[in-house]
Amino acid sequence: MSFPGRVVRKSSARWFGTGALAALALAALAAGCSGDECVDAFDCRDKGSAPAGKAYVCNADNKCELRTLTVEPEADAGTDAGTGTDAGTDAGADAGTDAGTGTDAGTDAGTDAGTETDAGTPDGGAQLCRNTVECKEQSIDQLTLKSVVSTGLVTEEGTTAGQFLTYLDGRAGGSNPAQSYTYARFTATGLVKVDIDDLAALDSTAWDIAVRRFVIRVNSGVSGPSCVGVAQTAAGTTFDAVTSVDPGATFASESYFTANTCQYVPDDSGINGPDTGLATYWTYASCLKMTDKVFLLQLADGRHVKLQVVSYYDPAAQTQCNTSGTLPGTSGAAQFRIKWAFLP
Secondary structure, X not given: OOOHHHHHHHHHHHHHHHHHHHHHHHHHHHHHHHHOOOOOHHHHHHHOXXXXXXXXXXXXXXXXXXXXXXXXXXXXXXXXXXXXXXXXXHHHHHHHHHHHHXXXXXXXXXXXXXXXXXXXXXXXXXOOOOOOOOOHHHHHHHOOOOOOOOOXXXXXXXXXXXXXXXXXXXXXXXXXXXXXOEEEEEEOOEEEEEOOOHHHHOOOOOOOXXXXXXXXXXOOOOOOOOOOEEEEOOOOOOOOOOOOOOXXXXXXXXXXXXXXXXXXXXXXXOOOXXXXXXXXXXXXXXXXXEOOOOEEEEOOOOOEEEEEEEEOOOHHHHHHHHHHOOOOOOOOOOEEEEEEEEEO
């Protein structure tokens, strides 16, 4: 049994549906095309010129919309304003720089003045630093510093090929010192005495090294306001073997008082001497035996010196002490012979 009508109705419906959908799609497409005003702002040009402060934009609905413009800060103007600031900076800074140059000139003058002060020292060399010296009162008490200038001499005993052998008298009036340390400065012609007392030396950059009895100090750290540093070479290093400054050398300032607390730091001799940078020039076994240690000194002006303490006693007495640990009846204690030379 057939159902021709049903089949026709199905076919008719299928056809109708397809045609209707196509027609609707075309209608929709036509509506959509005709409804879109724009794709981007370029399409809104037909709207003509927008009023001041406004512009036509193509919105999400593809319609041209008149919008008020958001005024952004004028970067160029700001930059220019910054340039104006720069101009102010140029004027102010340059003037300030010029003023700074004036300050520099003042600094130069001050430096020159400082140099002039240093020029009053034996070799006229300039010192490059002036540090604050801590623990002054403790130094005065512990090291029995004096206000009487030492009468000890500083003289050259043998200068050959740039090598010096300097005599420094550190007796200071006896084993119970009545005078200051004997102060000296390294120069191209040898060590030169600086006539200064202990109290003034705590504020002076005019000296590099000082001796009294068995103690040798350099001008740095708690000892003085300059920058003379001490480094030790390896055990067994000979004087002649040192021809340049070891790049790994560490130069230390005098620190025989602890930082901030000013606690006294004695050497390891057992006789309570200050632990200076050069304290290991000797050992004690009934007399002061030389260790023959070679030290490196970095002076405040950047020059370097190699230094060895050859004797503390008269030369013959020192030889006896070194070999037998004994001394003759007259030893000539506290009369140093120091061998030294500038390094390249």
